[in-house]
Amino acid sequence: MNNSTNSTMSRVEKTLARRYRAEKRFRVYGLLSILFGLACLAILFTDIISKGHSAFLQTRIQLTVELDPEELEIDDPTDPDQIRGGYYQGVIRDALAERFPEVDGRSAKRALNALVSDGAVYQLQDELRDDPALLGQEVSLWLLADDDVDTYVKSRREGQAFAGMLGEDQVQWIESLIASDDLRTQLNTTFFTASDSREPEQAGIAGAALGSLLTLLVTLVLSFPIGVAAAIYLEEYAPKNRVTELIEVNINNLAAVPSIIFGLLGLAIFINWFGMPRSVPLVGGLVLTLMTLPTIIISSRAAIKSVPPSIREAALGIGASRMQMVLHHVLPLAMPGMLTGTIIGMAQALGETAPLLMIGMVAFIVDLPAGVTDPATVLPVQIFLWSDSPERAFVERTSAAIMVLLAFLILMNTLAIWLRKRLERRW
């Protein structure tokens, strides 16, 4: 007896060290997995931020511009038609010629004029519209520099000046501007207020962000009520039989269908059959609704399931109808879970490009969309389009747009967590 206990104990003791080691290894594996994930995330973030941070700065050149009415062909600065039709290039060229009087010859002058972006024209236009009294005066303005100048100035700061398509004399002029403090970098507000443009210095994400917002609005308005209603019916009313089982299997399957399939479906149904226009947020929202519905239904059902049956029984026991029971008791208690599921579904929809490819939202659109039926594009598509552009200055803008998209995603997921924490009840 004693012997046998001893032998068991000795056997346990023999293997004990090995089991402790195995335990330790097991923990280390888990820790390593987490560290691996974090390292990947860190690499991704450093890469994106190191490439993209410079896009938030924009090079500007200070010039003294004489707003000569004759040169501008404007005699009444309060007339919007005249303001739009003004010949602003002329006064900018004159200002540059005054700053660099030694430049002579047609091609040299062209090279000099190329330092200032074409967008500077609209800047002058805005100045004059806001303050008509400026006409005929000399004003000192910080004008938008061309993207090649911008790239040169930024790469110079990092120690490796990249002249790219700039000529030698152009580089000299830039150096002279830097030396006289007439060139500086400042916050790139254009990036947040402008739409897409083929000139990197004039390109911004406002159009794409607005497009994303409109698309998500359509998705939310459609998918949340439909998803919640479907979940309530399936959980509270539907009989448990083969048909509902089949529906359940199908919903779970749909959640795993590649998103491009929904795009093809949208193209076939909404555009080819219903005749809706291409490239509009309405169709984009409809397609993304199809995509996010399964996610919302599944999470809403889980939330409804987690409401204790005793609450239902208590409500029914004091005479509530089933509808009252659902609307007054189950739904409010399940709401945090439903909202979390919805927000996660929305975050997925925000990052989606594949289904939008099929319905024409991968497009160059300059005008801001005014409604859900105006052509628009979305943030991830904007990133895709910029990443494919040859202009060097788009590289940093691509990364910057990724940073903005990531910020939105983090914000939405934080909101989901906050809502869950805030509204969650425990029984």
Added chain:
Amino acid sequence: MKKVLLSLGLATTLVSSPALMAQGRDYISIVGSSTVYPFSTVVAERFGRKTQFSTPKVESTGSGGGLKLFCQGVGVSHPDIANASRRIKKSEVELCESNGVKGIVEVLIGYDGIVLANSKSTDQLDVSRKDLFLALAKQVPNPNGSGFIANPHKTWKDVNPALPATKIEVLGPPPTSGTRDAFVELVMEEGCDEIPAIAELKDSDKNKHKMVCQSIREDGAFIEAGENDNLIVQKLQANPKALGIFGFSFLDQNSDKVQGSKIGGVAPTFDSISDGSYPVSRPLYFYVKKAHVGVIPGIREYLEEFTSERAWGEDGYLAEKGMIPLSEERRDEIAQDVENLEALSM
């Protein structure tokens, strides 16, 4: 209450949608090639800023996809203009006709060079199209003179003793890309006809000839690097031994990182492509639906902007973006045809 609001919103969205289908379109809709996209969009943007018309919408769908959409029919729900990095095919014209798209105006806008490039940290390569064919073809003629064998060449030196002994490693676009089609047509097919054994096939066995000339090897020497040319530039920087195939404008923008290889002794530069001495360049087109001119506002003015000297001229803004302009006579000729809306005849 919340529910009521939501269902109201839902109802308005659904009700308002049929209304919009009936109304016209006040912007030009352009679809097509991703190679023409950078040029088409610049014109669209300038046009939108300069005139009172809305800025045209430009979709990047690829040449084939764009022409398919273009040929679906006449009416506001179909695009007005299709960009293409190759000429429209007969079958596509037929598809257009069967759908009622009769008058199509063809506009040749300029050229795009395709370059073979490597990292600046290594030597510039000087290859012929024959070398490239022998390096990249799936099958090459058997050296003992009978039939074909799977491509045995491992290094550039195997192909041509004058070339360095580095491993053949070429990053290029996948078969879905127009750049790939053009590369096969302009380099592989040209290169293979320089080999007598293959040129003979042209008369005896057309299918075999086509297969030999158009197939690119799949044993790892040619790496499909995706549609994104910027990605190829980045990969070349990371791997100095590799070569990449992409559009000239990307070489132009990254001249500090990569250098273009000479093909047939000519380096890809703006001038050499434009005078035709650099052999690998392809024409860029767009096609306009005649029936839409006058219906969709601004098409005529858009054409005018595109064919103006400040856009497609020698010093125009399209040249600045990397497009190689046509000769002056060609430009005048085409601008004239465009103004008269001369329909395409095949």
